[in-house]
Amino acid sequence: MISTSLRRAAVPGIAALALALSACGAANEQATADGEGGGLSGTLNGGGASSQEAAQNAWRAGFQQDNPNVTVNYDPTGSGGGREGFVSGGFAFAGSDSYLNDDDGELTAATERCTTPPIEIPDYVSPIAVIFNVDGVDELNLTPETIAGIFNNEITRWDDPAIAETNPDADLPDAAISAVHRSDESGTTGNFTHYLSVVAPDAWPHGEVEEWPLKAGEAANQTSGVVTAVGNGRNSIGYADASQAGDLGRAKVQVGDDFVGPTAEAAAKILEVSPRVKDRDPHSMVFDLDYETDEAGVYPIVLTSYLMACGTYEDAETAELVKGYLTYILSDEGQATAQENAGSAPLAPALAEEAQGYVDEITAG
Incomplete structure (x- = not known):
């Protein structure tokens, strides 16, 4: 069972995140020992864009509070390192400020790793x-x-x-x-x-x-x-x-x-005035940003960061952990947490709903 409850409590600030993550780690150890806690359990490893680090720390804290038997690790290696780790299988999911492309065979390699075209969804706009x-x-x-x-x-x-x-x-x-x-x-x-x-x-x-x-x-x-x-x-x-x-x-x-x-x-x-990249798999929600827009009130130098995941994983535990964590990130609570702690803009509801539909399809093969 994936816990995505929208808590009404105040979202913890950046100053409290280190304590929150430590507390989650301690709770995780205790819950594991007692055999109690949320329905999910295990360790989920991801990494990539350092721009997402503050948001990822907030998401990890919130998700682990809901699921105390889970440990989520995010290594801010940079976008290139994240894509490399995802393609090689070192990361179950990755964050990247650039989508996968085939100029250097990234998209083909990721498709081979996942056995189907990977999921790419926007999670962070700043x-x-x-x-x-x-x-x-x-x-x-x-x-x-x-x-x-x-x-x-x-x-x-x-x-x-x-x-x-x-x-x-x-x-x-x-x-x-x-x-x-x-x-x-x-x-x-x-x-x-x-x-x-x-x-x-x-x-x-x-x-x-x-x-x-x-x-x-x-x-x-x-x-x-x-x-x-x-x-x-x-x-x-x-x-x-x-x-x-x-x-x-x-x-x-x-x-x-x-x-x-x-x-x-x-x-x-800028996402409201920008088209999608052409000729991509439907699971690839990536944008061709309209930098030359004259639309009033648009700031054009934008980092649209993506999450990358497989639609199918070899084992059920990894599939459920990725599915659960990405669901939390896309939830109203997850987007509010990122806005509070990292200053990012929440995804438009229609985009979040579309992305969630692809996440819902994640399964074990």
């Missing part, structure tokens, strides 16, 4: 913030071309005319820009560079890449590393999941005639 730490600057408006020029090492000083033009009231310093990028293979990098390649192809000629293509700038490992590097640096700029940006400045990005900030609500709107 803006990728252009974060900054600049002397004397609290607000920053940037055009797509300016962002591309900064990260392509063509705009190298904060008082450059391209930055000054959209920030006439800012006291921009006469200082070098320290641009921070991910050092690891990253779905966040993939989404960020995809955006730049679409909206500013002349200023960003490198295309969509998950591994940073330039030697210029400062490299930092995983989302937390970029945030730390920008925070500890001086006159620094980087890109990271907005939910993990802390107190750093977050640039507003030009969309049409307006500059839009990276709120969860503004990010979620």
Whole structure:
């Protein structure tokens, strides 16, 4: 029996998650010893996008509270590591900021591992913030071309005319820009560079890449590393999941005639104006994001993160654990937990219902 009760109690905050997870672990040990607790039991191993880490910690805590005989592990190896672990069978499920593709045989390999095309469902929608730490600057408006020029090492000083033009009231310093990028293979990098390649192809000629293509700038490992590097640096700029940006400045990005900030609500709107990727299996709910939209109130640099799972697993325990955990994530409670603890936008009800239909089909073969 899968427990997906919608508790009315307040969702625990980030500060309480470590205690909640520890308590769940202790409860799990006691429940196992006593033979009591929820209907599910066992250990479920997953991993992938570090952008999902805060949300995954919240989901693990909530799910294990409902199912004290279960331990869920999530290793934030990055999106590339998550997809590799899923394809190899090391992870029963994975989180990734980029969907599986066959440019390097990923989708074919995942289909072979699962024996049928894998399930890919959106679970986490969050803006990728252009974060900054600049002397004397609290607000920053940037055009797509300016962002591309900064990260392509063509705009190298904060008082450059391209930055000054959209920030006439800012006291921009006469200082070098320290641009921070991910050092690891990253779905966040993939989404960020995809955006730049679409909206500013002349200023960003490198295309969509998950591994940073330039030697210029400062490299930092995983989302937390970029945030730390920008925070500890001086006159620094980087890109990271907005939910993990802390107190750093977050640039507003030009969309049409307006500059839009990276709120969860503004990010979620892009799915409403974006089509699905063509020629995919129906179990693959992946989007071709409309980065060039002029729709009011849409923040375009978005991380739409996916969960990947098999429709069929070799053993019933794994099938039930994956099915139960993904059901919790898609539930109203799970989405509210992620919003509270990770700042993500809840999935639209119709999307969550469609995704749940595919999760309901998970079985053991």
